Each structure stands twice: as structure tokens, then as C-alpha cells.
Amino acid sequence: MSAIESHRAMSAPMQSTSRLGTRLKGAALHTAVFLLCLVWFTPVLSLFVTTFRSESDSSRTGWWHAFIEWRPVLSNYVEAMYLTGVGRSVVNSIVLTVPTVLGTVLFSAIGAFALARMRFRGRIALFLAMVGFQVLPPQLVLVPMLKFFLALGLTGTFIPVWIIEMGLTVPFGIFLLYGFFASIPSDLVEAARIDGASEPRIFFQIILPLSGAVLASLAILQFMIAWNHLLIPLIFLGSGSLSPLTVQVASLAQTNAGGLNTLTAATFISVIVPLVLIVTLQKYFVRGVLGGAVKG
Amino acid sequence: MTSQILQLVLGLLAMPAVVLAIILPGELAIRRFPQKRQSSLRPWIWLSPVLALVGLVIAYPLAASIVFSFRDATASKWVGFNNFVWAFGSAMRPVLVNNVLWIVVFPLLTAVLALAAAIMLDRVKYERIARTFLILPTAMSFVAGAVIWKMMYTYEPPMQPQTGTLNAIWTAVTGRMPIAWLIDRNVNNYALIFVAVWMSIGVATLILSAGVKNIPRELVEAARIDGAGEWSIFRFVTLPSLWPTILVVLTTQAIFSLKVFDIVYVMTNGSFGTDVIANRMYTELFVKQNLGTASAIAVLLLILASPVIFMNIKQIKSGGGE
Numbered sequence: 178m179s180a181i182e183s184h185r186a187m188s189a190p191m192q193s194t195s196r197l198g199t200r201l202k203g204a205a206l207h208t209a210v211f212l213l214c215l216v217w218f219t220p221v222l223s224l225f226v227t228t229f230r231s232e233s234d235s236s237r238t239g240w241w242h243a244f245i246e247w248r249p250v251l252s253n254y255v256e257a258m259y260l261t262g263v264g265r266s267v268v269n270s271i272v273l274t275v276p277t278v279l280g281t282v283l284f285s286a287i288g289a290f291a292l293a294r295m296r297f298r299g300r301i302a303l304f305l306a307m308v309g310f311q312v313l314p315p316q317l318v319l320v321p322m323l324k325f326f327l328a329l330g331l332t333g334t335f336i337p338v339w340i341i342e343m344g345l346t347v348p349f350g351i352f353l354l355y356g357f358f359a360s361i362p363s364d365l366v367e368a369a370r371i372d373g374a375s376e377p378r379i380f381f382q383i384i385l386p387l388s389g390a391v392l393a394s395l396a397i398l399q400f401m402i403a404w405n406h407l408l409i410p411l412i413f414l415g416s417g418s419l420s421p422l423t424v425q426v427a428s429l430a431q432t433n434a435g436g437l438n439t440l441t442a443a444t445f446i447s448v449i450v451p452l453v454l455i456v457t458l459q460k461y462f463v464r465g466v467l468g469g470a471v472k473g
Numbered sequence: 474m475t476s477q478i479l480q481l482v483l484g485l486l487a488m489p490a491v492v493l494a495i496i497l498p499g500e501l502a503i504r505r506f507p508q509k510r511q512s513s514l515r516p517w518i519w520l521s522p523v524l525a526l527v528g529l530v531i532a533y534p535l536a537a538s539i540v541f542s543f544r545d546a547t548a549s550k551w552v553g554f555n556n557f558v559w560a561f562g563s564a565m566r567p568v569l570v571n572n573v574l575w576i577v578v579f580p581l582l583t584a585v586l587a588l589a590a591a592i593m594l595d596r597v598k599y600e601r602i603a604r605t606f607l608i609l610p611t612a613m614s615f616v617a618g619a620v621i622w623k624m625m626y627t628y629e630p631p632m633q634p635q636t637g638t639l640n641a642i643w644t645a646v647t648g649r650m651p652i653a654w655l656i657d658r659n660v661n662n663y664a665l666i667f668v669a670v671w672m673s674i675g676v677a678t679l680i681l682s683a684g685v686k687n688i689p690r691e692l693v694e695a696a697r698i699d700g701a702g703e704w705s706i707f708r709f710v711t712l713p714s715l716w717p718t719i720l721v722v723l724t725t726q727a728i729f730s731l732k733v734f735d736i737v738y739v740m741t742n743g744s745f746g747t748d749v750i751a752n753r754m755y756t757e758l759f760v761k762q763n764l765g766t767a768s769a770i771a772v773l774l775l776i777l778a779s780p781v782i783f784m785n786i787k788q789i790k791s792g793g794g795e
Contacts, residue, residue: 206597210597214607217607220671221609223621223624239634239636239638239641240638241638241641268474276485276487279488280484284523287496287520288520288522288523291515292520295512295516305790307527309783309786310527311785313535314774314778316732316734316770319754320541320758320767321537323758405615406614408734423617431742441620441624444621447617451614455612456605456609462608466679
């Protein structure tokens with residue numbers, strides 16, 4: 178590089194090349210983010226579009242042809258709801274999930290209240306046990322729990338599934354609520370105690386009302402866990418008349434009964450509730466995820 | 474249907490009823506003791522529902538699985554280490570190899586992509602919207618994700634129009650033969666792992682994004698003033714500050730790779746050399762009805778997970794989680 182050239186490169190134009198560089202970098206950034214979102218959303222879009230395509234269209238062409246010639250049909254949804262038992266599975270998923278969520282929030286709350294607001298021997302050991310229990314593989318509980326609930330004659334009801342789903346999440350729930358409960362100012366609780374409030378009163382009238390947001394976080398996380406689980410309901414409810422959506426969709430997928438398009442409609446029905454929840458209640462979901470991550 | 478509705482009502486009433494039925498009478502019972510005695514008894518009353526639940530669902534199965542793993546198929550007599558000899562024998566070896574692949578590839582790929590996503594999203598104004606796209610798959614069940622990707626991976630014979638998204642792109646761009654993503658043993662395990670990555674990026678990105686936002690601005694600015702380029706800033710500022718968070722993501726995903734069941738169950742059911750530990754356990758338990766080998770697999774999972782369990786406990790203990 179000659180001296181003149183290097184001089185030219187060093188002087189005034191340098192500013193503008195670096196600005197150009199910044200703009201190029203910006204464009205690359207936006208393109209990369211756009212591509213990432215596109216790749217991540219395309220599969221969801223393909224499912225949604227396929228639910229409205231006819232069986233004959235789908236067997237001949239890919240889902241993107243729907244954008245070339247749009248011939249929507251609703252028959253896939255009708256078939257899924259009435260012929261393949263998905264309608265019944267929607268009810269089963271609700272029966273499985275709602276009591277599980279309520280129980281998880283209640284049990285975690287009383288456990289976290291005791292661990293965070295009471296002083297006793299073994300408190301820290303118990304709290305650490307909860308941390309450890311969070312990451313246990315759920316497969317570990319299957320054999321003993323199956324034997325236990327068979328002996329009680331409770332398989333074929335929702336009770337084993339409620340209890341197991343609660344048991345698997347409550348250690349996490351306690352961990353999530355513990356930090357928040359411990360941060361509630363003591364003066365608030367002491368003032369109530371001096372006024373003669375009992376512990377249950379303090380719990381129900383001071384702690385719980387203050388904890389709405391964190392309880393909502395736990396509730397939405399457990400809703401998604403329980404609504405989306407396959408293995409436990411598969412084992413304890415089977416793929417018959419009590420099967421929730423995950424089990425029903427999995428068995429449709431494995432047997433190919435009803436065809437691909439009915440399967441896509443059934444799948445879309447199974448994801449619509451959690452999708453709406455995660456978009457509308459994203460704030461609580463994010464808080465739950467961040468509050469629950471074990472930090473270094 | 475009426476039975477389901479009845480159970481729903483029962484469940485909704487039973488949950489608060491159980492809690493109240495233990496705490497309220499318990500509080501009444503300890504009221505006649507002196508103050509000091511009350512406050513030492515009270516925690517155990519409040520903890521008793523949780524202890525009963527966790528004892529039944531976690532502690533008891535933990536102990537029972539260990540016992541069953543040393544007994545025969547019907548748990549009627551002791552067989553020593555036979556089940557474990559089987560678990561490490563030739564029947565299980567390909568399954569264990571697959572899980573090793575999952576444990577290495579899945580956490581690394583998820584962490585790298587999520588880290589890239591977190592750093593990029595931090596620099597754009599539409600972070601929330603972009604983030605929502607990444608989280609959407611997280612909200613769905615693995616069953617639904619598996620159905621979606623079974624479609625994405627659809628294979629039609631060569632010369633036929635490809636209806637699967639991936640093969641349509643692949644054949645159009647490269648002009649080569651379509652790939653049977655779920656059957657071809659060179660790619661099928663990676664195809665399954667990518668489904669898990671697709672579904673896990675959302676949460677990993679959330680956690681890493683929070684980490685990125687916690688890096689002090691002054692640190693980055695100071696490095697920039699010293700003339701550090703983007704790569705040096707990433708290498709010497711971002712990465713070291715994020716390391717503990719990255720470790721959280723890696724260990725969480727490693728534990729997930731041990732448990733992975735749904736994706737494999739729906740997409741291949743373990744055929745074409747894609748079987749993993751959890752699916753094998755399901756087969757042992759329900760197809761072969763062997764409590765012994767199924768429990769041995771469960772104990773194996775526990776042993777593999779235990780380093781992470783103890784690491785988490787240690788972190789909480791020292792990291793001021795109290």
C-alpha cells in the first residue's frame with residue numbers, strides 16, 4: 178500500500194466507511210434475527226395450514242401450495258373432534274390439568290411458607306432436598322407408583338395422575354415460591370401477629386394476597402407441564418376413553434388412523450390452549466422460568 | 474363423560490380440603506402448648522402435606538426402584554446384579570450409545586444457538602416479538618412437536634413431488650436425492666435431536682437473555698474504548714460473565730437428554746437405531762413386563778443424573794440461595 182493510498186484510507190472517508198460498516202452489521206443482524214424467527218415459526222405455520230387442506234391436496238403437494246391455490250376445508254376439525262375422540266380428550270386434559278395446577282400451587286405455597294417463614298431444625302436440609310428432587314428423572318417413579326396405585330385400585334381414575342404430577346413439580350414450586358416468601362418484610366407479618374392474627378390468617382390474608390404474580394407463574398408453568406405430559410397419563414390412564422390430548426394425538430400419530438390431515442387438526446386443537454396462554458401471559462411464564470433457574 | 478366431570482369437581486374440592494383439614498385442626502391442637510413448643514411443632518404441621526406427597530411420589534419410589542433393580546421380573550426374588558449386567562450388556566449398548574449422542578449434541582447445540590439468539594435479540598428493538606416466535610414451540614407438547622416434524626421430514630421417493638418441507642428445499646437447492654430423515658441411520662438421531670432443540674431454544678434463550686442483560690454496560694464500553702472488536706468483547710467479556718448461566722442451561726438440557734421419551738416414541742418408536750433409555754424402559758415395563766430390568770434402567774438414570782443433582786445443591790448452598 179503506497180503512502181498516498183494509506184493516507185487516503187486514514188483520513189476523512191474513514192468515518193463514513195465505519196458508518197457503512199455499522200449499517201452493514203445492522204443489516205446482517207436484522208437478517209439473522211429474521212431468519213431465525215422464520216425457521217422457528219415455519220413448522221408451526223405448516224401445521225396450521227395443513228389443518229385446512231384436504232387429504233387429496235396434501236398427498237399431492239406440500240403445504241406451501243395452499244398459498245398458491247387456497248381451498249380451505251373444515252372437515253379435518255370436524256373429523257378430529259367427532260370421529261377420533263379428540264373432543265373427549267379435550268375434557269380429559271382439563272380434568273387432568275386443572276386440579277393438578279390448583280393442588281401444586283396450594284401444596285407448594287404451604288411448604289414454602291413453612292420453610293421460608295419458620296425457624297426449625299432440618300429446615301436447610303429439607304430445602305436442599307427440594308433442590309435435588311427437582312431434577313430427578315420421572316421414570317424413576319413409574320414402577321413403584323404403578324404397583325402402589327394398582328394395589329389401591331385407583332388406576333383408571335385421574336387421582337394417580339394428579340398426585341404424581343403434583344409430587345414431581347412441588348419441589349420446584351417450593352423453590353420458586355421460597356425466595357419470594359422470604360423477601361416479604363417481617364414488620365408486616367409481626368404487626369399482624371401482635372394484633373393477634375393466627376398463622377393460618379397470616380398465610381391466607383397477608384402472604385397469599387401479596388404473592389399473586391409468583392403464584393400465577395407457578396400455575397402457568399405447571400399448567401403447561403401437566404397439559405403436555407405424555408408418559409404418566411399414558412401409563413396411568415391408557416389410550417382409551419380417559420386419554421388426554423397428548424396420549425390421543427400420540428396414538429393417532431402411531432396408528433395413522435384418520436389420516437394425516439385429521440392428525441394435524443387434532444394436534445392443533447391440543448396446542449391451542451398453551452399457545453394462547455404463552456402469548457397472553459408471557460410475563461408470568463418468563464418470571465417463572467427465570468425464578469426457577471438454579472443460578473450459579 | 475359424567476364420571477370425568479365428577480372427578481374434576483372432586484379434585485377441585487379435595488385439594489383445598491386436604492390442606493385445610495390438616496392445618497386448621499393441627500393449629501387448634503398445638504394451641505394448648507406453651508409458645509415455645511408451638512413454634513417448634515408448627516412447621517411440621519404445615520409441612521406434613523408436602524412431606525406426605527413428596528415422600529409418596531419421590532422418596533418411596535427412589536428407595537423401591539433401587540430394591541426392585543436387584544429383584545427378578547415380578548419382584549419376587551433376589552437376583553443380585555443380574556439386571557445391571559443386562560443393562561450394560563449388548564442388548565442395551567446401542568441404546569446407551571444413542572443417549573451419549575443426545576447428552577453431547579443436544580445441550581451443546583441448544584446452548585450455542587440460544588446464546589447466539591440471546592446476544593442478537595439484545596441488540597434489536599423488537600426483542601419481545603422475536604422472543605415470542607422462539608418461545609412458541611416451548612408451549613407445545615413434545616407429542617405435537619413430533620407430529621409437526623414428522624411432516625417436516627416427510628420423504629417421498631425420488632422424482633415424486635416432495636411434500637415434506639425439508640426434502641422440498643433439499644432437492645430444489647442441491648438437486649440431489651431426497652433424504653429419509655427418520656430412517657437413514659446417518660442422520661435420523663440428529664433429526665430427532667433437532668426437534669428437541671427446536672422446542673428447547675425458547676427457555677434457554679430466556680435464561681441467557683437475562684444473563685446478557687446483567688453484564689454491566691461499563692464493562693463492555695471499557696473494552697470497546699480499549700479498542701476491542703466484537704469478537705474480543707464476546708470472548709473476553711460476554712462469555713466469562715455468562716459462563717455460570719451457560720452452565721445452568723447445559724446441565725438442564727443434559728438432564729433432559731436422559732429423560733427424552735415423547736419425541737422418540739411418536740416419531741420412530743425407537744426403530745432404525747434411534748432407541749433411547751427412557752423408551753427402552755417403557756418397553757421393558759409394558760411390553761416385556763419386567764419390573765427388574767425396568768427398575769435397573771431407572772436406577773441407571775438416577776446415577777447419571779446425580780452429578781447434576783449434587784452440583785445444584787452445592788451451588789444453592791454456597792451461592793446464597795438462602
